[in-house]
Amino acid sequence: MTSVNKNGVLAGKVAVVTGASRGIGEAIARRFAMEGAKVVVSARTVEDSDHFLEGTIKRTVETIEAAGGEALAIKANLADAAERQNLIKETEANYGPVDILVNNAAVTWFVPVADFAEKKFRTMMDVQVWAPFELTQLCLPSMIEREQGWILNISSHAAIHPMAKSPGGHGGTVYGMCKAALERFTTGLAQELYSKSIAVNVISPGLVATPGVVHHNLINEANKNRVTPVEHMAEACLRLCYGSPDEITGRIDYADEVIKEFDLEPAELI
Numbered sequence: 001m002t003s004v005n006k007n008g009v010l011a012g013k014v015a016v017v018t019g020a021s022r023g024i025g026e027a028i029a030r031r032f033a034m035e036g037a038k039v040v041v042s043a044r045t046v047e048d049s050d051h052f053l054e055g056t057i058k059r060t061v062e063t064i065e066a067a068g069g070e071a072l073a074i075k076a077n078l079a080d081a082a083e084r085q086n087l088i089k090e091t092e093a094n095y096g097p098v099d100i101l102v103n104n105a106a107v108t109w110f111v112p113v114a115d116f117a118e119k120k121f122r123t124m125m126d127v128q129v130w131a132p133f134e135l136t137q138l139c140l141p142s143m144i145e146r147e148q149g150w151i152l153n154i155s156s157h158a159a160i161h162p163m164a165k166s167p168g169g170h171g172g173t174v175y176g177m178c179k180a181a182l183e184r185f186t187t188g189l190a191q192e193l194y195s196k197s198i199a200v201n202v203i204s205p206g207l208v209a210t211p212g213v214v215h216h217n218l219i220n221e222a223n224k225n226r227v228t229p230v231e232h233m234a235e236a237c238l239r240l241c242y243g244s245p246d247e248i249t250g251r252i253d254y255a256d257e258v259i260k261e262f263d264l265e266p267a268e269l270i
Contacts, residue, residue: 002268004069008035009242014095016087018078018135019105021045022055024154024205024233028102029060030269031234032241033069040091042076043105067270078105078131079123088138097142100241103132103182104154110171121174128178133185140198149198150241153186155179155252156204179204183252190250199245203253205233232259235266 005011015032019025020041029041041057057073064071074090076083091098107127109120132153143149158172159179183202190200206228236258240248259266 002034002067002270004034004036004064004067004270006036006068008037009238010100011036013037013099013242014040014091014097015100015102015241016040016042016091016098016135016139017102017104018042018076018087018131019154020060021057024208024230025102025104026055026060027230027234027269028104028237029071030064031231031238031267032100033064033067033071034267034270035238035242037100038095039064039069039071040074040087040095041071042074042078042087044075044077046073046075063270069270078135079107079126081134084131084134085138088135092142097146098139099143099148100150100152101135101139102152102154102237102241103135105131106154106178108175110175112171113173116174124174124178129181129185132182136189140193143198144193144196147197148245149193149196150245151186151189151198151200152237152240153182153200153202154205154237155183155186155202157206157254159183159204187250187252194246194249197245199240199249201240201249201251201253203233203236203240203251203255203258205230205255208233228256229266231266231269232256234269235259235264239264 015037017025017029020029021043029039033039041060043057045056046058061071061073074087076087156179158176186200186202208230233255236255239262
């Protein structure tokens with residue numbers, strides 16, 4: 001029976017997971033809690049009425065607590081500077097300094113460049129690029145002081161440069177820009193912090209049938225056989241957030257490759 005191990009590999013650690021109301025973020029939060037972490041789950045969706053997709057941070061916390069874990073929900077619109085800053089402030093007030101930061105939150109519109117509105121562009125850049133940057137800045141002082149920390153950014157295969165002479169695109173250029181920027185931020189920061197024993201990595205999930213993926217019709221007849229369980233992504237993310245920070249850092253990873261490299265057996269989630 002799946003349960004929480006209070007003496008697990010993340011025992012005593014404080015983890016912040018953004019975009020944790022559903023999908024990959026929720027799965028990461030649950031997996032971290034299973035290993036003894038105190039998990040702060042953040043998103044805009046607190047109640048069912050807050051979003052048309054199923055899932056809330058309130059429900060994520062309830063699931064963790066029902067299994068014997070410890071979690072706290074903090075509502076945050078990461079496009080808003082005050083709410084970004086409050087997320088870390090409230091985390092520290094309730095649990096202490098952040099040990100693990102998982103930048104997973106995203107807001108995405110798939111629109112061709114010719115038709116992309118400036119407001120939507122700026123919102124995507126704020127949530128997917130600036131928010132991870134600023135949240136990292138807010139967590140770094142305590143991490144540097146303690147010479148310990150793990151920062152994990154969630155990317156996508158969309159960051160890989162596409163073939164210009166092939167059909168497709170489907171309005172994903174801006175999304176790809178955001179994820180490419182996130183990956184370059186990751187490797188640069190890893191280099192800056194290597195001597196501080198702070199790990200900084202980025203990982204892509206592959207194709208997972210999250211509510212958002214289903215909503216955007218990103219699974220079709222051509223790729224449905226490549227869909228992987230969300231548990232694989234959660235397990236891969238866990239592996240990048242414990243152990244010696246200076247041994248696993250600066251990596252641009254993919255969930256299936258991490259599973260294979262470390263011979264992981266994805267756990268059933270609470």
